[in-house]
Amino acid sequence: MTDRDPLYRRHRFPAEIIAHAVWLYFRFPLSLRMVEDMLAARGIIVSHQTIRLWAEKFGRTFANQIRQRSCGRLGDKWHLDEAVISIRGETHWLWRAVDQDGFVLERLVQSRRNAKAAKRLMRKLLKGQGRAPRVMVTDKLRSYDAARREVMPGVEHRSHKGLNNRAENSHQSVRQRERVMKRLKSRRQLQRFISIHDPIANLFHIPRHDISASHHRQLRAAAMNMWPEIARI
Missing domain, CATH: 3.30.420.10 (Ribonuclease H-like superfamily/Ribonuclease H)
Incomplete structure (x- = not known):
């Protein structure tokens, strides 16, 4: 990428791969090694330690953007x-x-x-x-x-x-x-994880009560379309 976003500079992997790894880790109850194996199955060789660093650096940035977008829109x-x-x-x-x-x-x-x-x-x-x-x-x-x-x-x-x-x-x-x-x-590790996990989970949380299957699919598609915008890819 010749014009890659400054957020991803000095990272040799494309932004799409980094954002996808972060999405997998926080969207599903997966360990770092599980995410490593899932990427390896697609021919992407990256260590679980690198994924951990991605999750901490990029996950926090993504979570902060989601929080800013949802400010004032949540329930009373x-x-x-x-x-x-x-x-x-x-x-x-x-x-x-x-x-x-x-x-x-x-x-x-x-x-x-x-x-x-x-x-x-x-x-x-x-x-x-x-x-x-x-x-x-x-x-x-x-x-x-x-x-x-x-x-x-x-x-x-x-x-x-x-x-x-x-x-x-x-x-x-x-x-x-x-x-x-x-x-x-540690307590610090748990606080750091949930402070990133919960905003990302909010983005993909779709209440199932009182909505039709078609409406649910529309909301899910909207969340999936918003993710690349948040991840700047």
């Missing part, structure tokens, strides 16, 4: 939840917030499951979304209400275990990746 009903994560034998908590359609709004790995941790998530949510929600839905953890009274006192809060399945389901992608990777090396 926030579902918050926390899931326990074991990292090198130590207990951590993955706090997540999704909207009513299942799009991930925010994610935060913390070592505590208390009101201080809940407040940190809510403040990050408000900063990222630029507005408070219409309603907030959580499980029965009392820390949420304590944090809400301080951070978002005017927001309606619904606390019920059965109402929060949407947020609980959002942890599945991390659970799948955890199994593929065998183990998580």
Whole structure:
């Protein structure tokens, strides 16, 4: 490529191959070695370490662009939840917030499951979304209400275990990746991965309820057409 995008300069592989490798890694629950094998099956010989570097460098750029495009377009009903994560034998908590359609709004790995941790998530949510929600839905953890009274006192809060399945389901992608990777090396590694993974997953997340198969295919095609634009290929 004689006029390749500055983002890809000094990389010997074409932009299309790099973007495709990043897409495979974050779009599906694949390990780096699995992506390496899938590229090798097409005659593209690249090491899994190189794919890791691509995922960190280019994935972050792609994720930032997706976040900018989706700013202000996500829902006003926030579902918050926390899931326990074991990292090198130590207990951590993955706090997540999704909207009513299942799009991930925010994610935060913390070592505590208390009101201080809940407040940190809510403040990050408000900063990222630029507005408070219409309603907030959580499980029965009392820390949420304590944090809400301080951070978002005017927001309606619904606390019920059965109402929060949407947020609980959002942890599945991390659970799948955890199994593929065998183990998580550090809290920083997990935070870095989900900060890239979730925006890319949002781009290809298409709610299946109340839409026809043809409409679903149209939305999927629109997401696939947007990816080359985001990846600058």
